[in-house]
Amino acid sequence: xxxxxxxxxxxxILTTICVVGLFGTRRFMIFKGWFSDADIVKESVQVEPFKxxxxxxxxxxxxxxxxxxxxxxYEYPSNIxxxxxVENEVLNLSVIGKKNTGYGLFEVDGxxxxxxxxxxxxxxxxxxxxxxxxxxxxAGQIRLSDRxxxxxxxxxxxxxxxxxxxxxxxxxxxxxxxxxEIDDSTFxxxxxxxxxxxxxxxxxxxxxxxxxxxxxxxxxxxxxFTKGTLESNLGKxxxxxxxxxxxxxxNLGGINVDSENIENAKLxxxxxxxxxxxxxxxxxxxxxxx
Numbered sequence: 001x002x003x004x005x006x007x008x009x010x011x012x013i014l015t016t017i018c019v020v021g022l023f024g025t026r027r028f029m030i031f032k033g034w035f036s037d038a039d040i041v042k043e044s045v046q047v048e049p050f051k052x053x054x055x056x057x058x059x060x061x062x063x064x065x066x067x068x069x070x071x072x073x074y075e076y077p078s079n080i081x082x083x084x085x086v087e088n089e090v091l092n093l094s095v096i097g098k099k100n101t102g103y104g105l106f107e108v109d110g111x112x113x114x115x116x117x118x119x120x121x122x123x124x125x126x127x128x129x130x131x132x133x134x135x136x137x138x139a140g141q142i143r144l145s146d147r148x149x150x151x152x153x154x155x156x157x158x159x160x161x162x163x164x165x166x167x168x169x170x171x172x173x174x175x176x177x178x179x180x181e182i183d184d185s186t187f188x189x190x191x192x193x194x195x196x197x198x199x200x201x202x203x204x205x206x207x208x209x210x211x212x213x214x215x216x217x218x219x220x221x222x223x224x225f226t227k228g229t230l231e232s233n234l235g236k237x238x239x240x241x242x243x244x245x246x247x248x249x250x251n252l253g254g255i256n257v258d259s260e261n262i263e264n265a266k267l268x269x270x271x272x273x274x275x276x277x278x279x280x281x282x283x284x285x286x287x288x289x290x
Contacts, residue, residue: 039078046071047084050091052132053122057095059139060120064130064147067123075119082120093120141178179216198235217253236274250274266290 047070055062058080072084072093081096095118118140124130131150135142138157149168154161157176164183171190173180175197182201192199192211199211199218206225211218215234220241227245230237236253239246242261247268254274259265262279267289269276276283 040075041078041082042073042075044071044073045084047091048086048089049128050086050089051129052090053093053130053135054090055093055120055133055135055137057093057120057137057140060095060118060137061140061143062120062122062135062137063143064122064124064133066126066146069123069125070128071123073119073121073123077118080118091122093122095120262289264290 049070053064060076070086072091074082074084076082076095081094083092083094083096085092130147133144133149133151134153136155137159139159140156141159141161142154142156143162144152144166145164147166149166151170151172152166152168153172155174156178158178160178160181161173161175162181163185166182166185167187168190169188171187173190173192175193176195177197179198179200180192180194182199182204184202185204186206187204188207190206190209192213194211194213194216196215197213198216199213200221201219201223202221204223206223207227209225209228209230211229212231213233213235216232217235217238218230218232219236219238220228221238223239223241225241225243228239228243228247230239230246230248232248232250232253234252235250236256237248237250238256239248240258242259243265245266246257248255248257248270250271252273253271255269255271255276257267257269257276257278259279267278267287269278269283269287271285276285276287278287
């Protein structure tokens with residue numbers, strides 16, 4: 001039975017690597033090659049006050065900062081379409097490139113869009129509230145700090161998500177290819193779904209936590225939560241913090257748990273290939289407590 005599992009997981013891993021490799025080769029040509037030589041447009045547009053942001057971007061580096069007024073600062077190649085408009089206190093932003101259906105790449109005039117030259121910076125007055133943010137980027141990154149949301153959704157097809165000192169009642173993150181970095185943040189409910197990349201959460205507090213990663217690590221460092229459910233297909237799971245309940249399922253990769261309140265916690269840990277270590281002590285491949 002063990003031999004069968006090993007063969008099965010090996011085949012699955014090789015298949016995943018081939019699919020990710022093909023995806024990465026085509027997707028990341030955006031970053032590596034034949035960039036557009038269009039002029040770079042830089043402009044600042046004052047907008048009406050808003051409490052919600054909806055972003056749909058083929059390519060962009062996105063952030064929110066504080067300033068004197070509600071404003072959007074744009075920087076982008078002149079041959080792509082960038083739009084912004086406020087309606088009913090909702091800021092709608094879009095970045096549209098020409099899609100090459102043969103490769104699934106976003107390009108203009110036969111050349112790739114350079115994400116370095118495509119930036120969106122949303123400026124809000126100090127003390128103002130953006131309650132909801134629904135952010136979708138197919139290539140680029142999202143960086144947010146010192147923000148408080150009711151609901152924050154982020155979907156990154158190819159790129160990184162960085163959150164620092166962010167609070168939200170509900171956080172939902174999807175990442176196809178890229179890393180998710182969370183630091184000094186607080187969430188009532190947080191759900192992470194990664195295809196390939198790493199999830200790193202540090203010095204944070206979470207109520208209910210769900211995290212899935214197909215290929216990559218799941219790391220919680222000095223992070224406390226009430227209930228956590230972590231699933232890893234290929235990659236190590238490392239948890240350091242206090243919690244009430246923790247369930248981890250790992251197909252291939254070790255599980256390491258360190259906690260000062262481990263005696264009072266409920267544990268359900270299982271791994272097909274790899275070790276389970278709890279506070280420095282090796283456990284059985286299927287370990288439960290309380």
